[in-house]
Amino acid sequence: MLTDPRSDCRLCPRLAGFRTENVRLFPDFHNAPVPSFGPADARLLVVGMAPGLKGANRTGRPFTGDYAGDLLYDTLKTFGFAAGDYGKRADDGLSLIDCRITNAVRCVPPQNKPIGAEVASCRPFLAATVEEMPRLKVIVALGSLAHGATLAALGRKKSSAKFGHNTEHGLGDGRVLIGSYHCSRYNTNTGRLTEQMFHDVFRRVRGVLDST
Ligand code: URA
16 A cells, blocks of 8 residues: 555545645645655654645645644654754755654645545555554654544544543554644644643653653
């Protein structure tokens, strides 16, 4: 199975239509499924929701240029999962260390909201991404949509691991799934997620990885 959709993927008619519209409106943007970023032999996989229109959909790298990327990349650097300067562009030279980032839905959705059918259509790519990570130990799911999509990609029921901020669920095979509120502008502006709370998640990840 492919780990990334083809650049002209049409599995989701609504997202393919939105892409066509964006190619016309923003011809300089990436405007295609955004591939995962980071090495396949990483022990940490961060799963986001979907690319932002003028962020990842523009730059072609997950969270890059999106508001959510500021806190994410800063936090990854703080906990030793990234090195270099995050310059909000795919060629900024930033590298991920023992960490990979992907999205549950690889194409930008209208109004930033993928629908259930799109999450389901993109699931095989998430499953294949997890599958090709032989050393994977920790998955951080950003938001409940990513949490549910990850469980589904792993072939588990949603009810097997309830989503919550900084909640950890053993997957029964030595791997763990940690939920986090999404580092979106909405969540940080409303105070639902603070920098401290986000750091707590990655401190936990570091602890899990350092103890294995
Ligand atoms: N950008 C991404 O790539 N993913 C998200 O979940 C949000 C912004």
